[in-house]
Amino acid sequence: MRISQRAQSIQESPIRKLSALANAAKKRGTTVYHLNIGQPDIPTPAAFMKKIADYKEEVLSYGPSDGLEALKEAMVHYFAYFQIPLEVKNIVIATGGSEAISFAFSAVADPGDEIIVSEPFYTNYNGYASLCNVSLVPVTARAEDGFHLPSIEEFEKRVSPRTRAVLLCSPNNPTGTVYRVDELQAIGVFAKKHDLVLIADEVYKEFTYDGKVHFSILQLEGLQDRVIVVDSISKRYSACGARIGAVISRNEEVMKGIAKFAQARLCPPTLEQVGAIGAYELPHDYFREVMAEYQKRRDILFSILTSHKGIVLQKPEGAFYIMAKLPIGDAEAFARWLLTEFSDGNETVMVAPGEGFYRTPGKGRDEVRLAYVIETAKLERAAKLLLAALDRFQG
């Protein structure tokens, strides 16, 4: 008996694959600071659990396949704050941003079709590409350009008869880059020229620093019918375990297809949708403090890391990740060593090896992704541990 090729070839999550080593370290009594995963320590808003506590239905029944109407209305209201006019019919609630990605991929591409993506990119795109049998075709962004989008000429080189879409993420995971209006407009022109769909993962929308403003592809003129946004409450409301995301598009045919995919899996989790309504009902002020906290963390991590001459990195403009190039050949070996051999005062740090964030073979081998989602005192300690470990690993 043999298992499928896709089960064999699907990449292990580089963010999670070292978890067994981390667990072993913890069992030895070592404190592990997690810089590997975007799991914020910001409390989930009380409004989320309050709404669930108020849920008094006797039967926890199936909801609508495309999500609770009240949640979609709350989202329409949320987007109106950004002057992005939506209707409930433009939204399908997904089980996490993860499912939203798979819905978007499946709606625009058939097995063997291609989606162009700027690398480094959120590694789970790989997993969904495997599951949906879609090929991700990378265009490499450079640290020297602040990981902004490569030139349109580079995108042009990747177009084939099987190209169906361009996939972007802004604010970017793993680089923290926030794309400018002009680069998004240029990509919009490119998409239109080749009759492609523009998919953007905008789950970090709220987290932009130094006064930068996020521009959504939903705001691109003349592209109304060609864009799909992948969204989630995981980071927005620090509710990663809720698994509530959404696909947003004004293209009716796309939404019709996605509605059928949604029917196939019946519905997203009901209680967590109820909680999400509570979160979306919060005044927008809620984000001010959260954003300030993340900006403070970014500044701490960035300033400690830049104190080390050997590390190459850009100051993130948004999200809560830094892609750092380390003065070592094999970042994964370093990441393993951190969990198996290194410790300082019985503490160590966990990082996500960079290679998994690239599609081009060999790229990112000397890079790591660091998430700044833990409180400042711990973050400072973790960053200093990382520098100490780096010196010891090189020595």
Add this chain to the structure above:
Amino acid sequence: MRISQRAQSIQESPIRKLSALANAAKKRGTTVYHLNIGQPDIPTPAAFMKKIADYKEEVLSYGPSDGLEALKEAMVHYFAYFQIPLEVKNIVIATGGSEAISFAFSAVADPGDEIIVSEPFYTNYNGYASLCNVSLVPVTARAEDGFHLPSIEEFEKRVSPRTRAVLLCSPNNPTGTVYRVDELQAIGVFAKKHDLVLIADEVYKEFTYDGKVHFSILQLEGLQDRVIVVDSISKRYSACGARIGAVISRNEEVMKGIAKFAQARLCPPTLEQVGAIGAYELPHDYFREVMAEYQKRRDILFSILTSHKGIVLQKPEGAFYIMAKLPIGDAEAFARWLLTEFSDGNETVMVAPGEGFYRTPGKGRDEVRLAYVIETAKLERAAKLLLAALDRFQG
């Protein structure tokens, strides 16, 4: 811009596709009795919501990709009751039985591969086959045989070089058939002979009537390494909206592949898993009353339907569905007519057209699936409405 073939070709759920008509009927003030969907009215056990109310984590964080350890342990304990020995490593928690199906399909089949399935079958298998680009190859079970498995000769005829698995559902949705040990053993021999995987959807395990006992494929001798069970709490604990299911297999390679699929979508919903632990901690006695209630409903629905000479049906042995052959040519037209034109005392009934439960073109056109998941008084009224409607539709 074009959408994918799979988005165009995926079947609309025959259980849900008439929902818009039902909603319109309700807006007109008509009461609609839902016999179309397996949404039980049995209250979700209080232990479920209690456990969630007791959840005091500040951050609703990602859980393990393969599910909360405590939930897996509770499931191991649950299966031990049936003398089915499992270990936590044999279980991956899925987001509903739906995701469990897609994990199972993806683990054993690549795009273009085939899975043999006895029809009529749970229609959502079609949706997942489309999404996973797997072909379902039907073997037709006959009402005259109580919808028990067709002969092995029939299965043999469907084997091709691309056949990867056999998919069964017992107790069966939509027929209510509970497969006997001997027929499962025969399928086991067949699977072994052709080096196929045996997948069984056993989500209705608890619901067998007249003293019948469910036999799980996990209990098949000599097939330990070749079976995958798709499971869910949706019906077991009347918690359809929770979206908590599981894939169970003792094949390590299969579970390794599925663990990677699970990583790609990060984790199942945390709170609903917490609730599920509460449900699984209930003593097994909990099911006695529930089963008795369903058996009573089955008896009512069956006896009313058999009072009509034109309806052909078998007494279900388990689950909570009846597949009924009606004396009309087009059950879907009838189902639509029920929601758009028929009403009796401003009440009507909704049924699921049978065609969507078959893969063979033309089959099931004169059949409907009826779910007996509403309380007896309403069920009686709904069944009588159906008979009245049938007479009026024919007249």
